[in-house]
Amino acid sequence: MNITSNTIAWWQVMPNVLWTDWLIYLLLIAVGVFVYHARRHEHLRAPWRQILRRRLAMSSCIILLSFATIGMLDSIHFRQATDLRDDGSLRYSNESVSLFDQLVLPLKNNTEKTYSAPFATQLYSKENIEAADGSVSRDYPKLKYGGAHLDNAGRDASKDIQNRIVTATWHAALAIVLLTLLFAIWQSMKNKTQLGCVLLKMWRGEQDGLPWKTVITTLGSIILLIFLSRELATVYHVFGTDKVGQDVFYLTLKSIRTGLVIGTLTTLIMLPFAIMLGIMAGYFRGWVDDLIQYIYTTLSSIPSVLLIVAAVLMIQVLIDNNPDAFTTLQQRADVKLLALCFILGITSWTGLCRLLRGESLKLREADYIQAAQAFGVSNFKIITRHILPNVMHIVLILVVLDFSGLVLAEAVLSYVGVGVDPSMISWGNMINGARLEMAREPVVWWSLMAAFIFMLLLVLTANLFADAVRDAFDPRLRN
Amino acid sequence: MLAYITRRLLYAIPILIGVNLITFALFFIVNTPDNIARMQLGVKNVTPEAIQKWKANHGYDKPLLYNENKNGSEALTETIFYTKSVRLFVFDFGVSDEGRDISHDISQRMWPSLAIAIPSLIVGLLVNISLSMLLAFFRGSYIDVTGVITGVVLISISALFYIIGGQYIMSKLWHLVPISGYTEGVAGFKFLILPVAIAVIGGVGSGTRWYRTIFLEEINKDYVRTARAKGLSELRVLFRHILKNAMIPILTGVVVIIPLLFMGSLLTESFFGIPGLGSYTIDAIHAQDFAIVRAMVFLGSVLYIIGLILTDISYTLVDPRIRLS
Numbered sequence: 073m074n075i076t077s078n079t080i081a082w083w084q085v086m087p088n089v090l091w092t093d094w095l096i097y098l099l100l101i102a103v104g105v106f107v108y109h110a111r112r113h114e115h116l117r118a119p120w121r122q123i124l125r126r127r128l129a130m131s132s133c134i135i136l137l138s139f140a141t142i143g144m145l146d147s148i149h150f151r152q153a154t155d156l157r158d159d160g161s162l163r164y165s166n167e168s169v170s171l172f173d174q175l176v177l178p179l180k181n182n183t184e185k186t187y188s189a190p191f192a193t194q195l196y197s198k199e200n201i202e203a204a205d206g207s208v209s210r211d212y213p214k215l216k217y218g219g220a221h222l223d224n225a226g227r228d229a230s231k232d233i234q235n236r237i238v239t240a241t242w243h244a245a246l247a248i249v250l251l252t253l254l255f256a257i258w259q260s261m262k263n264k265t266q267l268g269c270v271l272l273k274m275w276r277g278e279q280d281g282l283p284w285k286t287v288i289t290t291l292g293s294i295i296l297l298i299f300l301s302r303e304l305a306t307v308y309h310v311f312g313t314d315k316v317g318q319d320v321f322y323l324t325l326k327s328i329r330t331g332l333v334i335g336t337l338t339t340l341i342m343l344p345f346a347i348m349l350g351i352m353a354g355y356f357r358g359w360v361d362d363l364i365q366y367i368y369t370t371l372s373s374i375p376s377v378l379l380i381v382a383a384v385l386m387i388q389v390l391i392d393n394n395p396d397a398f399t400t401l402q403q404r405a406d407v408k409l410l411a412l413c414f415i416l417g418i419t420s421w422t423g424l425c426r427l428l429r430g431e432s433l434k435l436r437e438a439d440y441i442q443a444a445q446a447f448g449v450s451n452f453k454i455i456t457r458h459i460l461p462n463v464m465h466i467v468l469i470l471v472v473l474d475f476s477g478l479v480l481a482e483a484v485l486s487y488v489g490v491g492v493d494p495s496m497i498s499w500g501n502m503i504n505g506a507r508l509e510m511a512r513e514p515v516v517w518w519s520l521m522a523a524f525i526f527m528l529l530l531v532l533t534a535n536l537f538a539d540a541v542r543d544a545f546d547p548r549l550r551n
Numbered sequence: 552m553l554a555y556i557t558r559r560l561l562y563a564i565p566i567l568i569g570v571n572l573i574t575f576a577l578f579f580i581v582n583t584p585d586n587i588a589r590m591q592l593g594v595k596n597v598t599p600e601a602i603q604k605w606k607a608n609h610g611y612d613k614p615l616l617y618n619e620n621k622n623g624s625e626a627l628t629e630t631i632f633y634t635k636s637v638r639l640f641v642f643d644f645g646v647s648d649e650g651r652d653i654s655h656d657i658s659q660r661m662w663p664s665l666a667i668a669i670p671s672l673i674v675g676l677l678v679n680i681s682l683s684m685l686l687a688f689f690r691g692s693y694i695d696v697t698g699v700i701t702g703v704v705l706i707s708i709s710a711l712f713y714i715i716g717g718q719y720i721m722s723k724l725w726h727l728v729p730i731s732g733y734t735e736g737v738a739g740f741k742f743l744i745l746p747v748a749i750a751v752i753g754g755v756g757s758g759t760r761w762y763r764t765i766f767l768e769e770i771n772k773d774y775v776r777t778a779r780a781k782g783l784s785e786l787r788v789l790f791r792h793i794l795k796n797a798m799i800p801i802l803t804g805v806v807v808i809i810p811l812l813f814m815g816s817l818l819t820e821s822f823f824g825i826p827g828l829g830s831y832t833i834d835a836i837h838a839q840d841f842a843i844v845r846a847m848v849f850l851g852s853v854l855y856i857i858g859l860i861l862t863d864i865s866y867t868l869v870d871p872r873i874r875l876s
Contacts, residue, residue: 484709
């Protein structure tokens with residue numbers, strides 16, 4: 073076979089799985105197992121159905137899922153083949169990219185020289201421009217990519233943007249109508265009912281009792297946004313560009329993964345400790361209880377910000393003193409991110425542990441556990457079969473409640489200088505940079521705005537969803 | 552009462568020892584003093600002599616736990632553990648890596664922190680209680696629903712946005728107050744308005760949400776029904792009966808953070824250039840001054856434990872049903 077470098081296909085890649093990627097896959101498997109398990113048990117399905125019947129919760133859930141999808145696509149890292157060695161093996165690029173990068177390639181590659189405003193066709197600052205005849209004038213230079221497809225960008229841009237918005241809306245409307253119809257046809261074939269009947273039921277909200285109008289509106293908005301970004305973001309910088317000319321829209325989309333990793337992996341890491349220690353303290357009592365209580369009282373009596381600061385500083389020294397352990401900057405940033413998750417986990421497990429201890433103390437006196445003990449069932453089995461399933465609702469409530477707090481904490485910690493690596497794209501780093509940009513004249517507001525919108529959307533939907541989960545699972549609120 | 556307080560203080564000792572051991576492990580076992588010296592001097596091109604000199608200057612040139620070269624009690628006291636960790640118990644924070652006396656810095660810098668923190672706490676408490684009473688009074692109505700949703704939105708905004716946005720709008724666009732700075736006395740009042748306002752707005756979402764549930768819990772209790780049955784107006788019930796009882800969880804919840812007010816707020820102080828303990832900590836983090844960070848961790852824990860003790864005492868004071876056992 074005679075393969076030359078320009079015939080290397082896009083799929084000839086070398087997977088490059090980072091530490092956080094592995095944990096995200098693990099989390100995904102865990103969620104999959106949980107969903108499979110919950111689907112088969114009515115007592116687990118009922119609260120979820122109750123959650124999804126609430127319109128606000130349903131629409132938050134869909135938005136969260138789309139965030140999660142972006143985060144997932146951004147967690148599949150690989151290195152692309154660049155050319156062929158003489159012995160026939162492929163040579164791979166040093167730069168590791170994610171599947172998401174590949175999907176939004178124009179966003180990633182269209183970098184300008186420096187700042188430019190959203191939808192601008194010119195740079196933010198004046199420069200000396202050399203004309204073809206050698207004369208030098210001082211003006212705003214044209215952008216390399218933003219509006220580059222237009223002959224006269226200054227004149228045609230607004231018209232072009234309008235046209236593109238109309239096209240995107242038209243496409244999105246078509247897509248959502250098609251999707252709705254397909255779903256209705258599938259439902260009517262499954263339930264052997266007429267198509268019109270299914271559509272009417274969906275309109276009235278009687279189909280499975282789910283708020284289908286909300287589902288369609290939310291999905292429709294998301295599809296509209298996707299089409300809008302496909303039309304607009306590929307030829308303009310919809311959120312402008314940052315100091316080194318990177319597209320801010322791309323940066324804020326990439327930040328989603330960082331936020332999600334902090335929000336989810338932190339809990340994933342701390343859960344085993346919190347559950348094990350909490351239940352052990354409540355179940356065994358005596359010196360085990362004393363010891364575990366002592367550990368979490370001590371840990372929680374250090375103000376968490378200061379404990380995080382101290383631990384992160386120490387990890388930074390450790391990493392800086394062992395530069396040989398990491399081959400690439402990306403790996404180093406990734407290990408730092410994981411360390412941050414660990415540290416946040418250590419400082420945040422105490423609350424859950426305390427709650428679980430209290431609940432186990434109550435449960436161990438319950439009749440069915442007394443009965444199990446009388447039958448001689450081993451402690452391990454009692455804990456795993458009887459106590460654990462009965463405290464899982466507390467775990468679930470706390471996990472979803474903690475998520476939004478952790479996403480917010482990332483931003484604050486990155487500002488303080490003990491957050492994620494400065495080379496890592498995150499909302500915290502974007503806000504940190506925006507602090508100086510706000511002092512410029514004219515003000516560079518778009519980085520802050522982009523981070524604000526996306527962070528608010530993620531945290532707000534997470535909070536709304538968490539409230540619904542708490543209402544559905546907290547037995548004290550069930551009446 | 553005295554016996555109770557003494558017992559609570561004695562309980563605090565093992566916890567403080569634990570905190571001390573954790574900080575010691577974090578700062579001296581995760582990284583050896585050699586590593587820290589290398590970090591301070593720049594990782595590359597450091598001679599062993601330079602490291603030795605840095606360690607000797609900052610008192611890190613001793614063994615960690617046991618000094619074999621000394622006799623008697625000095626074998627234990629001439630160690631890093633004794634000089635850097637045990638001395639924290641008598642609030643001897645030593646000198647910072649830059650050579651400044653930490654205890655002196657702390658005693659000077661806690662006043663600006665308090666100047667921000669105390670007004671923020673009081674104004675915030677008043678605003679949160681009024682708003683949550685309003686929501687509880689109109690419970691179930693559109694006012695309540697709007698209020699609750701606004702609260703969730705306010706919680707979802709990072710504190711950084713409140714500060715950056717507030718500074719931009721109030722100082723840069725409208726020129727109402729200075730953007731940052733601090734002076735002592737009455738002249739400093741204008742510097743305090745914006746940080747306090749932002750602290751209040753930043754906390755109003757979570758505060759109102761929490762207090763609202765407290766009020767709603769009280770509203771459903773029997774004594775409230777009795778009061779209504781006696782023919783008292785809803786407003787009178789709210790202010791005379793519910794407010795008094797709801798203040799118990801609210802005030803005891805506040806007591807725990809009162810000692811921590813000394814520490815100030817990291818974000819507010821660094822954004823507004825207030826020379827308090829919060830910005831002191833931030834500066835130490837940026838300069839990687841571990842001596843200061845270590846001192847602040849210990850001080851923070853002490854203050855938090857004091858807060859917990861005060862909470863327990865205040866419970867017994869405001870609610871006579873809780874006995875001191």
